[in-house]
Amino acid sequence: MVIRVALPIPLRVHFDYLCDSEVQPGCRVLVPFGKRELIGIVWQLNPSDSYDATQLKAVTQVLDQTPVLAAPIRQLLSFAADYYHHPLGDVLTSALPALLRDGKNADPVKGHSYQLTEAGQHLTAEQFKAAKKRLALWQQLQQPQTESQLLEHFQRKELQYFIDQGWALVTPLLYGPYQTAAEQQKSLPLNPAQALAVTAVQQALGSFSCFLLEGVTGSGKTEVYLQAISPVVKAGGQVLVLVPEIGLTPQTLARFEQRFAVPVGVWHSNMTDLERFTVWQRCQTGDLAIVIGTRSALFLPFLKLDLLIIDEEHDSSFKQQDGFRYHARDLAIKRASIQCCPILLGSATPSLESLANVQQGRFAHLELPDRAAGQLMPSVELVDLKQQQMLHGMAGLTRQRIEQHLKLGQQVLLFLNRRGFAPALICHECGWMTECHRCSAFTTFHKQSRQLVCHHCGATKGVPHQCGGCGSTQLAPVGQGTEQLEEQLQQLFPAHRVTRLDRDSTRRKGSLQQALDQILQGEPQLILGTQMLAKGHHFPNVGLVVIIDVDSALYSNDFRAPEQLAQLLTQVSGRAGRGSQPGKVLLQTHYPGHALLQDVIQNGYASFARSALKERQQTFLPPFMFLALFRVEAHQLELCKEWLQQVADHYKNWQQVQLLGPLACPMERKAGKYRWQIQLFAKDRKQLHQSLDSVLTEISRWSLSRKVKWQLDVDPQDLN
DNA sequence: AGCACGCCGACT
DNA sequence: GTCGGCGTGCTC
Numbered sequence: 001m002v003i004r005v006a007l008p009i010p011l012r013v014h015f016d017y018l019c020d021s022e023v024q025p026g027c028r029v030l031v032p033f034g035k036r037e038l039i040g041i042v043w044q045l046n047p048s049d050s051y052d053a054t055q056l057k058a059v060t061q062v063l064d065q066t067p068v069l070a071a072p073i074r075q076l077l078s079f080a081a082d083y084y085h086h087p088l089g090d091v092l093t094s095a096l097p098a099l100l101r102d103g104k105n106a107d108p109v110k111g112h113s114y115q116l117t118e119a120g121q122h123l124t125a126e127q128f129k130a131a132k133k134r135l136a137l138w139q140q141l142q143q144p145q146t147e148s149q150l151l152e153h154f155q156r157k158e159l160q161y162f163i164d165q166g167w168a169l170v171t172p173l174l175y176g177p178y179q180t181a182a183e184q185q186k187s188l189p190l191n192p193a194q195a196l197a198v199t200a201v202q203q204a205l206g207s208f209s210c211f212l213l214e215g216v217t218g219s220g221k222t223e224v225y226l227q228a229i230s231p232v233v234k235a236g237g238q239v240l241v242l243v244p245e246i247g248l249t250p251q252t253l254a255r256f257e258q259r260f261a262v263p264v265g266v267w268h269s270n271m272t273d274l275e276r277f278t279v280w281q282r283c284q285t286g287d288l289a290i291v292i293g294t295r296s297a298l299f300l301p302f303l304k305l306d307l308l309i310i311d312e313e314h315d316s317s318f319k320q321q322d323g324f325r326y327h328a329r330d331l332a333i334k335r336a337s338i339q340c341c342p343i344l345l346g347s348a349t350p351s352l353e354s355l356a357n358v359q360q361g362r363f364a365h366l367e368l369p370d371r372a373a374g375q376l377m378p379s380v381e382l383v384d385l386k387q388q389q390m391l392h393g394m395a396g397l398t399r400q401r402i403e404q405h406l407k408l409g410q411q412v413l414l415f416l417n418r419r420g421f422a423p424a425l426i427c428h429e430c431g432w433m434t435e436c437h438r439c440s441a442f443t444t445f446h447k448q449s450r451q452l453v454c455h456h457c458g459a460t461k462g463v464p465h466q467c468g469g470c471g472s473t474q475l476a477p478v479g480q481g482t483e484q485l486e487e488q489l490q491q492l493f494p495a496h497r498v499t500r501l502d503r504d505s506t507r508r509k510g511s512l513q514q515a516l517d518q519i520l521q522g523e524p525q526l527i528l529g530t531q532m533l534a535k536g537h538h539f540p541n542v543g544l545v546v547i548i549d550v551d552s553a554l555y556s557n558d559f560r561a562p563e564q565l566a567q568l569l570t571q572v573s574g575r576a577g578r579g580s581q582p583g584k585v586l587l588q589t590h591y592p593g594h595a596l597l598q599d600v601i602q603n604g605y606a607s608f609a610r611s612a613l614k615e616r617q618q619t620f621l622p623p624f625m626f627l628a629l630f631r632v633e634a635h636q637l638e639l640c641k642e643w644l645q646q647v648a649d650h651y652k653n654w655q656q657v658q659l660l661g662p663l664a665c666p667m668e669r670k671a672g673k674y675r676w677q678i679q680l681f682a683k684d685r686k687q688l689h690q691s692l693d694s695v696l697t698e699i700s701r702w703s704l705s706r707k708v709k710w711q712l713d714v715d716p717q718d719l720n
Numbered sequence: 721a722g723c724a725c726g727c728c729g730a731c732t
Numbered sequence: 733g734t735c736g737g738c739g740t741g742c743t744c
Contacts, residue, residue: 005744009721015744034743035723051744089721703740 026067215368217574267293410543
C-alpha cells in the first residue's frame, strides 16, 4: 500500500511511502527521510497521484494503532494549512503535544488501579496481628484504589508486598468519558436579555451556528456561558472555552469548577510537556468535560465537542504572531462547522470583523444591555492638555481628581503604555538620543537597573556618561515611562501606596498575584500599569481610571489603532465602579474634539463600531477587503527590496489583486536586520488565495529566497 | 529544516 | 598540503 505522509519539515508538499501493515490516516509513522528518520502523520491512503512507485521507500515503523489526529482535526488542520498557506508539517506541530511529536506512546493510561484478589478478600483482620500498616492497607483495599491514592498513605514496598503475596493485583486504569453530574452550585437568576441569549444557544445545540454575545463588563456574560454549557455537560458532551493569553486567571477557572461537578482542564503556555500531554489525552478520551485554554487549545482532540466559547473574541492575542500565523477565533468557527456545533463569541467590544458578520447575517447577535447588578455606567471626562501647566505628565485637573478620589477612600488606576523610566536619554547640548544599534528605535532608560534597554530586540547596555555625538556629559531622560510615573506619583501623594504593574515589576514569579491580592484588600492607593492592567482583572474599589496618553493611539498609521483604542477605553471604563458607586474615567488628550473620542464617549462602542465599519468599507479595508502581507528580513537592504520586487513582478499577472509596496515595515530595522513588506488587497478572497498559491510556487524556486527570511501573513493583525 | 556535496581562502 | 566557510541541491 502507498501512503501519503505529512512530515515536520517546512515544505509545502507531502511525501509518499510504502507500508505493508495496517494503518489509518492520522496515525504516526517513523519513516526514512534522506539520511534521517522522521516521525510523520499518515495523511492519505493510496493517493491517486502518487510519486513514482519505484522510488518509494518503506515505512520503518507504524507508531499508532488508532489515529492521534482524528478526522475532524485533520480536516481543520488541512483547511488551516491551505488558508494560511503554511507548510502542513508546521501546522501539525501546533496540534500535537511535544511528547507525541517525539514518539511517546499515545495510549491513554491514567495510572494503575489496585484491588484485592480472591485470596486477598479471604483474609481476616486478625491475620495481620501487629502489622498495623498492612491492616490499614487491607482495609482501604476493600474498595479498588488508584496507585496515587494509596501512595498518599503507604509506601510502594507495602503495595509490592501485597502483590507478592498474591493478595492484590494491579490493572491499568484507563481514561474514559467523564461522569455527568448536575450542577454543584445553583445558577444565578437571569435578566431577560441573558435568558434570551442562553435559550438561543441551547436551542442551537447539535447544529452549526455562530452567536455574537455583546455585553459590557459586568453585564453577566460569564453567567450566560455557564448556563449555555449546563445542558452540554449534563448530556456528557464537551465544551471548549478559549480565552486571551492573560485572561486565564484562577478566578475564571474556579467559577467553572464550582458550578459543575465535572472535570475541568486548563491549557496554556506555562504548562510542562507532561501536563499538556495529560490534558490532551483526557480530552481525547472524553475524561474532561470543559477545557479552558488559550489559542492552541483550539487543536485539542475532543471526543464529543458540542459547544465552543470564545471569550473576549476581539482580543488580538488570538492571532499567533509568528510561525504558523493563524487566528484562533476564525479557525474556531471552522472547527464548529466541522463538528456541527454552535460557537459563542463573547465580548464587550466586538471586533469589526464579527460585527460585519452580524450585519451580513452570518452571526446571530445577542445583546446584554444592562449591568447585571444595576450599577451606573462610569462617566468619562476629557482633559484638554492644550496650554495646560503639566506636572509629571499630568494636568492640574487630573491631579485634583486623583486627590479627590483618594480622599473618598477609593483606589485610582492609571494607564501608561510605556514601561521603563524614560523612552530615551537626550543630549542637552546637541540633541543626540540613545539609539539601539540594531533596531530603528531608541533605547529605554531603566533607572532601577541602571540600564539602557531596547524593547524591540532586548539588547541591554550600561548607561553612558557621555553623549555619543558631542561628548557632552549633559544627558537627561526624555519622555515618561511607568517607572518614572511611579516615582512622581509617590512624591505627589506621599500618604498613599503606589503599586506599579508592568512586565518589569512582575518579573518574579507570583509577584503579580501578590500585588493583585494586595490591591483587592481595598486600601486607597494608586495603581499604575501598562496594557497588562487593561484586561481581565477586576478591582472593585477603583473609583477613577486615568489614561495618561490617549494621543499616541489616536494618530497611528495602523488602520486597526482606532478600533483598539475604542476597545481599550470601553474595557477600562468597565474596570471602574464595579462596586456600589459608579466609576469615573479621565482621558488626557490634546484633541478633545477628535471624532473617534467623541463618538465612543457619547454614544458608546456600538455606535463607534458602526461608523468605523462604514469607514472601512469606504476605504477598502478589511473586513470588506481581504488582506495578506509578505514580509522579508535580511541583513542587506538590497536583498529585501530585490526579493519583494520579484513578488511584485509576479503580481503583474493578477489584475484582481492590488499591491501596496514594496515598502519599509513601520520598524524598518529590528535586531540588526532590515524589514520590508508588500501588502496585497483583494475584493475576492478566492482570487487572493489563488494568487498566493501561484506566487508561493514561484518563491520556492528562487535561490534568493534562501538568502532572506520571508513570511506570509494572511489576515494580518498589525502591519509591523 | 537538516544534511551532503562542492568549491574557495587561511592555517597547523 | 588540509580544515572549514557557506552557496546549492535534495529529501518520497
